[in-house]
Amino acid sequence: MKTCEYQQIDPLALSTPTLPPYDGREKREKPRRPRRKWEVFPGKNRFYCDGRIIVARQSGVLPLTLGLILATSGLFFIFDCPFLVKHLTSCIPVIGGALFVFVVITLLQTSFSDPGILPRATPDEAADIEKQIDNTGNSSYRPPPRTKEVVINQQVVKLKYCFTCKMFRPPRTSHCSLCDNCVERFDHHCPWVGNCVGKRNYRFFYTFIVSLSILTAFIFGCVTTHLALSTCFCPCSDRNCRHSSDINIQNLLVICFFSVWSILGLSGFHTYLVASNLTTNEDIKGSWSGKSGEEVTNPYSHKNILINCCTMLCGPMPPSLIDRRGFLPMDESVQTAGTDIELPTVAPKSEINAVGGSPQLAFVLRNLPFLCLYSPKPT
Ligand SMILES: [Zn+2]
Numbered sequence: 001m002k003t004c005e006y007q008q009i010d011p012l013a014l015s016t017p018t019l020p021p022y023d024g025r026e027k028r029e030k031p032r033r034p035r036r037k038w039e040v041f042p043g044k045n046r047f048y049c050d051g052r053i054i055v056a057r058q059s060g061v062l063p064l065t066l067g068l069i070l071a072t073s074g075l076f077f078i079f080d081c082p083f084l085v086k087h088l089t090s091c092i093p094v095i096g097g098a099l100f101v102f103v104v105i106t107l108l109q110t111s112f113s114d115p116g117i118l119p120r121a122t123p124d125e126a127a128d129i130e131k132q133i134d135n136t137g138n139s140s141y142r143p144p145p146r147t148k149e150v151v152i153n154q155q156v157v158k159l160k161y162c163f164t165c166k167m168f169r170p171p172r173t174s175h176c177s178l179c180d181n182c183v184e185r186f187d188h189h190c191p192w193v194g195n196c197v198g199k200r201n202y203r204f205f206y207t208f209i210v211s212l213s214i215l216t217a218f219i220f221g222c223v224t225t226h227l228a229l230s231t232c233f234c235p236c237s238d239r240n241c242r243h244s245s246d247i248n249i250q251n252l253l254v255i256c257f258f259s260v261w262s263i264l265g266l267s268g269f270h271t272y273l274v275a276s277n278l279t280t281n282e283d284i285k286g287s288w289s290g291k292s293g294e295e296v297t298n299p300y301s302h303k304n305i306l307i308n309c310c311t312m313l314c315g316p317m318p319p320s321l322i323d324r325r326g327f328l329p330m331d332e333s334v335q336t337a338g339t340d341i342e343l344p345t346v347a348p349k350s351e352i353n354a355v356g357g358s359p360q361l362a363f364v365l366r367n368l369p370f371l372c373l374y375s376p377k378p379t
């Protein structure tokens with residue numbers, strides 16, 4: 001009797017597939033292993049270390065990036081540092097080592113952190129948005145409008161609907177086709193770091209390219225100095241004595257020469273973006289350049305270089321929204337239902353859900369067992 005009453009009044013049990021019927025079978029089943037959210041993540045990302053590390057599926061260029069940094073730095077430490085320590089100062093390998101460690105740490109931070117992925121809409125949320133898009137209730141023949149307009153700092157910003165994530169993308173959000181996720185403040189997908197660059201890892205990316213520029217320029221300067229000093233300090237008159245080492249130095253000089261200009265150029269470009277609070281995506285698309293003749297300004301810019309830099313690089317780190325290490329609620333429910341189901345604790349929840357907070361109906365539902373029990377025996 002009691003079970004029957006609660007099944008009738010508990011919409012939670014009807015709408016949520018996680019609560020099993022009360023036939024006692026679930027109790028006999030082996031308890032399931034709680035699953036984390038990254039195990040069923042819908043995007044094309046890879047997860048390692050139980051969801052602590054997230055990378056794009058196509059992250060094959062990342063080992064090449066690491067290899068190039070390791071090889072260039074290794075050649076420098078092997079062929080240049082001993083000579084420069086002997087003839088110049090012992091600070092050179094210390095500075096080079098510190099820069100190298102910093103570059104590798106920022107690279108790994110960029111590659112292995114959540115760039116700002118937005119979780120996809122749940123079926124209920126997607127259905128609600130669909131209803132909002134087409135409130136006529138007849139969406140079978142007419143495609144819904146794909147844009148919404150919002151005003152940010154007196155500037156009209158269009159929000160596009162993402163058919164994969166089933167939601168209107170927030171401002172500055174784009175869907176990365178390689179990772180199959182909507183990423184907040186999407187800058188670009190960088191194959192060199194094997195990850196999207198977005199709201200949560202842009203500061204690491206910027207620090208990486210700036211520190212890499214400094215490291216490359218430092219190695220270039222040291223190699224040039226080595227080459228210049230080696231001719232002055234060589235006591236041997238035989239030209240063949242340092243021929244082999246000179247070849248290595250010259251190779252390193254050529255690598256650094258090309259790396260310095262490309263990396264310095266990239267750092268300069270991103271410094272301009274940081275100072276103007278722009279993303280690479282917005283700059284390439286010309287979102288705020290007024291190409292179409294309209295008078296548009298970047299609504300996200302604080303009109304001050306210093307504030308723009310502080311906002312983008314020193315602001316508080318936004319939390320990850322995908323909660324990839326969190327447990328799936330389904331498994332939580334199964335576990336809870338399988339271990340201890342306390343009907344009296346379910347009842348008040350179901351009353352609140354069923355009546356939407358109406359005290360009269362809640363009172364009736366609460367006293368339903370007593371009404372049923374006592375009504376057949378009127379005195
Ligand atoms: Zn999307």
Ligand SMILES: [Zn+2]
Nearest residue numbers: 176179189196
């Ligand atoms: Zn991506």
